[in-house]
Amino acid sequence: MDRPTRSTITTLRRNLLAWYAAHRRRLPWRELPTPYRVWVSEIMLQQTRVEVVLPYFQRFMENFPTVQALARASEHDVLALWKGLGYYSRARNLHKAARHIVTQRSGQLPTSCNEWLLIPGIGRYTAGAIASISAGECVPIVDGNVKRILARIFAITAALEDSSTSADLWQLAETLVPQKNAGDFNQAMMELGAVICLPRTPHCPECPVRRSCKAHRDGLQQQLPARRKKKPVPHKNVVAAIIQQKGRYLMGKRPAEGMLGGLWEFPGGKVEQGETNEEALKRELMEECGVEIEVGEHLISVEHAYSHFSISLHVYHCRILSGEPHALQHTELKYLTKKQISEYPIPAADLKFLHLL
16 A cells, blocks of 8 residues: 655645534534543444434433543443443443543543553554544544545555554554644544445545545545455344233343343343244243243334344243242343333343333
8 A cells, every 4th residue: 555645645634624623513522522521422432323322422421420420330320321322331341441440540531542542441443532532642543434534535445354454544544643633633534434435325525535535536436445245144033021910020130241231131032943932932931030931922023133143032921830030041030110121221122112011
């Protein structure tokens, strides 16, 4: 990959920063870019759109305005505020990092990119984003948006998933970020990728750096960035049991480690090959709760996609025939009212049928 000329770098910086100053979205973490607020926003924005994050960020700041407040909170309360945002490991890691900062750093937030990298769960991108946006440190950032922009501007044809390509992109980003206004430049790159240089339909006529873009010049914006062919996304059939007792519903808390850790769910699980939904429910309830059940009316089936697989969740009203529910695979079992369920952290798939209870 050829190194960009000084003239190209100067022009790109000037045009991008001018566009950002005129068109940037007013976002709460931009209006008051303290290290803590930028950190929380960056964690929330991972794999999530800005418009989805905004109400969650506001509520989070109201409840946990400082790293000390976040560290004092229970994991249950943190996950409850995160409910519906998805990728719950982000919330658990954010909470653990806050406690690390309070216990190991006396509550003092890092002041540089290198210091942020020492915090558990903080990677190179997040450290660079916090340090550049909140402190103006001249460090690069490379996320999905930035990768796409660089691949198009410099007509990089190698697959972005290749480790050598990733190293080249970080080196290129480091070349482009200016000594002054590093935070604005990094945010401008992210903003450009979010609203102009879109994955499928880039708005090239509106792009402030189109004259510097080789993909635009050569008509390659639809072909770049190049990616390896994706493998088919696995699909699973999952069943869940609605077991009611005196207006309360049986719920189980998932183990802290692992997928959806710490969330409360209706008991059930994956349908194994050769099983019917009813057979899977009976097996799962015996394995998870130690009870024999009768499977009743089918309530609903909902579709839900996770990052690496998708599910069809089939929900049934069920009745316990024998046994007393006790936690065998969950860390805790409880009968909860519908109001209590709405206040607990639960998986997004379960949220899709709560209104039917």
